[in-house]
Amino acid sequence: MLLVRLRTVLELVLGLRRHDIRAARTFMASFFPGRNPLARLISFMRWALDLMWRQIPATNAWASFASPVSRTPIWLRDKDPFENHPFDTRPSACLPEQVEVVVIGAGMAGSAAAYHWAKNAAAGQMLVLEMNGVASGSAGRNEGLVVMGRYYYYVHHTVLAHLDRTRSDLSAAQRDGLAHEYAAAYAKSAYANAEMIAETIDREGIECGYVRKGWVQAANPDALERLDASTRMARETGFTDWMKITKEESFEKSGMRTSGPSGFSIGAACWHPAKWCWSLMRIALRSRRVELFTRTPVRRVEDLGESYAVHTDRGVVHARYVINATESQTPWLFPEFHDIIRPMQTQAAWGESDGGTMQPGIGISGDRAFFGRDERGVIFGSDATRVPDHEAGNNQPSRFITRFLLTELKRQFSVSGIRVSNEWSGTVSYTPDEFPIVGLMDEKRLYMIGGMAGSGSGVSFNGAHHVVKAILGLDGPDYYPERFFSAKRFRPARRP
Numbered sequence: 001m002l003l004v005r006l007r008t009v010l011e012l013v014l015g016l017r018r019h020d021i022r023a024a025r026t027f028m029a030s031f032f033p034g035r036n037p038l039a040r041l042i043s044f045m046r047w048a049l050d051l052m053w054r055q056i057p058a059t060n061a062w063a064s065f066a067s068p069v070s071r072t073p074i075w076l077r078d079k080d081p082f083e084n085h086p087f088d089t090r091p092s093a094c095l096p097e098q099v100e101v102v103v104i105g106a107g108m109a110g111s112a113a114a115y116h117w118a119k120n121a122a123a124g125q126m127l128v129l130e131m132n133g134v135a136s137g138s139a140g141r142n143e144g145l146v147v148m149g150r151y152y153y154y155v156h157h158t159v160l161a162h163l164d165r166t167r168s169d170l171s172a173a174q175r176d177g178l179a180h181e182y183a184a185a186y187a188k189s190a191y192a193n194a195e196m197i198a199e200t201i202d203r204e205g206i207e208c209g210y211v212r213k214g215w216v217q218a219a220n221p222d223a224l225e226r227l228d229a230s231t232r233m234a235r236e237t238g239f240t241d242w243m244k245i246t247k248e249e250s251f252e253k254s255g256m257r258t259s260g261p262s263g264f265s266i267g268a269a270c271w272h273p274a275k276w277c278w279s280l281m282r283i284a285l286r287s288r289r290v291e292l293f294t295r296t297p298v299r300r301v302e303d304l305g306e307s308y309a310v311h312t313d314r315g316v317v318h319a320r321y322v323i324n325a326t327e328s329q330t331p332w333l334f335p336e337f338h339d340i341i342r343p344m345q346t347q348a349a350w351g352e353s354d355g356g357t358m359q360p361g362i363g364i365s366g367d368r369a370f371f372g373r374d375e376r377g378v379i380f381g382s383d384a385t386r387v388p389d390h391e392a393g394n395n396q397p398s399r400f401i402t403r404f405l406l407t408e409l410k411r412q413f414s415v416s417g418i419r420v421s422n423e424w425s426g427t428v429s430y431t432p433d434e435f436p437i438v439g440l441m442d443e444k445r446l447y448m449i450g451g452m453a454g455s456g457s458g459v460s461f462n463g464a465h466h467v468v469k470a471i472l473g474l475d476g477p478d479y480y481p482e483r484f485f486s487a488k489r490f491r492p493a494r495r496p
């Protein structure tokens, strides 16, 4: 046993990469909140040593890794039907010189924009440009939950923290009131988004494994007051998707062992996120009004006054409107968004497994990781660490994190066997107030849907509908009022 331990510790230490050191800071802050930096560091070191010396070596008895472990996300084992579009059927296809709208990126937001354009535009061409394949970014690398967005209290909390830092011109009561306005606007749009998705899947007959059984979120034992406050706020404000459940109810729904009560999002669902994007794109491409070019990176967007020149490796396209749907990669094209769209790395792994007590078809978050179960195995992941802009979109998972998460699988679900075959990472983006941007990036016709703080499924479909509606001048409810959702809120001279 001593030899196994020594070998495991050596493997872990030799396998450490720069991101492990960055991520250690994230884990330190989230596992040991409210302590001073020295106490936090000491607690973390003790925890990490115990993890390496005792807990991780113990997983060797029931967990193994394929050789090699694939970096392909589990959702992308199914082949992207638009991997090389349109070149696989038209090898000499050329980009159009001029279109009405260019969409950059074909993830959840870009595919949704294409779908809504196909359904609503009576004239004008939309061209979607994607540097890799459809859903090759975070859309195809995620946990597979359709969220109801962040709950009201969470949004109020992050927006208020930002307002406290930046709006000394307002009184504390005014800042609190404004944070409530933001949270209400967000929840209203997210609830509508979730219903739009459910209706669209039903109406279009989209096959993406959609199952709506909710999402159990274990409360950190140190944060039970926060759970009570958040569910109380949900009741008081009428955004009642978020409720508290007992630890017995939590176990019954998810199979997760917790030390106390959990939060529960009633309307959340599970799905195959890449199949969702592919289906939206397939429907969109039935319309003459939508074209897609994958394997076509956009290098620059130039404002020519009455139009934009979109520079790609395949030539330049002129468009009256541009929709930036590149999410965490936004600062590549728009460096001025460096501190507005902050890429954060999250990772996941999948392995064939008995799954222990874990229940299928329901969203599950422990206090340190997320989990999900399908018919053959389990997916599990964690992390939310900022990476430099040039690392946005990279696939660079940490083996240390995966091995740590195996200990959580045992602790919370008594999994008795797993063979990890896939391990990957992606980046999501956070704005300074963790509130999304849906609307104009400039004063003209350059739009974006982004900054979704890891909740893209809760924002992208309704958000893309809003942007398409704005371009086409269509009527309808304004779910994304400019006052809250525009990027302008980060420019001091143009506060809401």
Ligand SMILES: Cc1cc2nc3c(=O)[nH]c(=O)nc-3n(C[C@H](O)[C@H](O)[C@H](O)COP(=O)(O)OP(=O)(O)OC[C@H]3O[C@@H](n4cnc5c(N)ncnc54)[C@H](O)[C@@H]3O)c2cc1C
Pocket: 104, 105, 106, 107, 108, 109, 110, 129, 130, 131, 132, 133, 134, 135, 136, 137, 138, 139, 140, 141, 142, 143, 144, 145, 146, 147, 296, 297, 298, 299, 325, 326, 327, 328, 329, 332, 333, 345, 346, 347, 348, 381, 425, 426, 427, 428, 449, 450, 452, 453, 454, 455, 456, 457, 458, 460
């Ligand atoms: C591990 C993990 C777990 C997650 N779990 C969940 C979850 O359960 N539920 C949930 O709602 N969200 C989850 N998320 C977040 C979610 O995946 C994102 O919010 C969502 O994918 C954002 O969609 P998007 O279309 O805006 O961005 P992306 O899916 O990242 O798409 C952006 C696209 O733009 C393309 N692109 C970038 N730059 C260029 C360029 N210059 N030219 C051309 N194309 C370009 C990229 O290749 C990419 O395809 C998770 C994310 C990760 C990484």
